[in-house]
Amino acid sequence: MNQITLVSRRSFVLGTGGLAALLALPQAASANEWQAALEGLVGTSSPAEGRVDLAMPEIAENGNVVPFDVTVDSPMTDADYVKAVHVVATGNPTPGVASYMMSPGMGEATVSSRMRLGKTQEVIAVAEMSDGSVYGVTTTVKVTIGGCGG
Template sequence: MKHLVKRRDILKSSLAVSFSLTTPALALAKTDDMTAAILDTFGRLPKESDAILLKIPPISENGYSVPVEIEVESPMTNKHFVKKIALFSDRNPLPLLAVYKLTPRSGLAKISTRVRLGGTQSVHAIAEMRNGDLISAKAKTLVTVAACVIL
């Protein structure tokens, strides 16, 4: 009996080991187009933060023109300002939607625009601060008529 229990334990632990070994590989396999686009733009991945406010209607009737508003908390002084804001889509054929470069002369890190969305999805806003911080926020929208469908 004792012997059996031991064997079971060994089996369990070996299972655990194989799991911990495969998990990072799985995470890598999930690296999708958007993550690739984020890495391509910023070279690293951001941290989610409340300092970005991303406003997008919960229901977008027309995917060809979806209003988006981004506001980043920042004093916008020469020492502390938002350098760059980028918008990403997790469903469009091209995840990178637009990039905005700001300066201390901007006064306020707030932008609104209109984007095309190819279906119900989350839009991600990523901001790079002067001190190197990279922060993000996301917002989901239900798209009734998707853009990028071949008519």
């Protein structure tokens, strides 16, 4: 009798686990997915540290609208400028957020926008320089209400 109870409890737990997995759709990208996305953008998933600043709130109450500023330390001259900045949200169903193809005509390498975050996660900003070097930075954002709809 005791054993029967045990078994049924286990199957109950397994059953709810499966259900939870189904309800969790859309699933967040796995580590491989965002790394693949980053590699597809800049050719490496481990950029050098420094030169890039990603300013975001530490805690985002509403994941639908999370402001961000990316600033890259660059003179933005014809000889030395930022070719592109990419933003990747590691925990979103589609990890890519936006790419900005820049030019010296901007004068400064900075952009501000707003993104959606599905859950608490790390956000990565990488910069491709005109000399081919790649720099990146990672910021963690806590999300109270996710922004991927339902």
